[in-house]
Amino acid sequence: MLAQNAPLTMSSRDIAELTGKRHDNVMTVCRALRxxxxxxxxxxxxxxxxxxxQAYMECLLAKRDSLVLIARLSPEFTARLVDRWQELEAQHAQQSPAVPRTMAQALRLAAEQAEQLEQQQAALALAAPKVAFVDRYVSATSGEKGFREVCKLLQANEYEFxxxxxxxKIMYRLAGKMxxxxxxxxxxxxxxxxGTAPRNEHAYAQAKFTPKGIEWVAGLWGQRLARKAQESGTA
Structure with a gap:
């Protein structure tokens, strides 16, 4: 990647590739011109x-020098070199931050930066509850817990949860059970x-959240609460 303030140059290897010439021949002409x-x-x-x-020598040429070189090497490839320079300059322009030249441009840039900052702050606000939930409940997730236990742990309404x-698409109802x-x-x-219920010997199956699952779902639930708060204008 080019340094932000570095002068834009093209290498003799790039020129050799564009023209189909041997690099050592390109270097000979470069040295003669210099x-x-x-x-x-x-x-x-x-x-x-x-x-x-292995280390080899190459030449770095500014735009004017590369055009002089190409005229010596292969005049018919001048158009190809110009196209390559346009590609390099376009890449350089994308990497270099635009400097506002008018008050309108400066205000537009400031507005864009403010919008980016707001988006970053919103993302942090959205992630914060997840971190809080994980930090708060990770110590409490030493064992498996059922649906109601997790609701109680997260202080969540059972129906809403x-x-x-x-x-x-985390769980679904099957015969009335999550x-x-x-x-x-x-x-x-x-x-x-x-297992089998000791009172009536009926077989049963019960799903439980693992500690890993509690930590994971706590993060998702925290993000949901944050989104609801933002949408209601209380965040």
Whole structure:
């Protein structure tokens, strides 16, 4: 990547590739132009071959010098060189921040920066509840917990929390019970415990959040609360 204030140059290797000439021949002409005083600003600098690690010399040329060089090497490729320079200048312009030249441009830039700052602050505000929930509850997630236990832990309304889990495709109702979707079971966020009720010997299966699952869902729930607060204008 070009340094922000570095002069824009093209390498002799780039020119050799554009013209189909041998690089050593391009270097010979570069040195002749520099030593003859036609292009005294041509710089010679080492270049390391990434394949063999050997150092070789190449020349760096400003736009004017590269056009003089190409006229010596291969006049028919001048248009291709001009196209390449336009590509380099376009890339350089994208990397360099635009400096406002008028009051209107300065105000527009300030407005854009303020908008970016607001977006960053909104993103931080949205992430903050997740961090708070995780920090607050991670110490309490030493064991598996059922649906109601998690609602109590998060201080969440059971109906609202169940609708949230269904909408996010985390759980679904099966025979009146909240049941996790298979991908979340596979991810280790839930376990399903089975057994037999001692009173009537009926078999049962109960889904429980793992500590990993509680920490994960607490973050999602915190983000949801933050979005609701922002939408209501209280955030």
């Amino acid at each position: 030593n003859g005083g036609v292009c005294p600003e041509i710089q010679e600098t080492p270049w390391t071959n990434p394949q063999n690690g 169940s609708e949230f889990l269904i909408a996010e 049941t996790p979707h298979a991908p979340h079971l596979d991810a280790g966020r839930f376990v399903v415990r089975t």
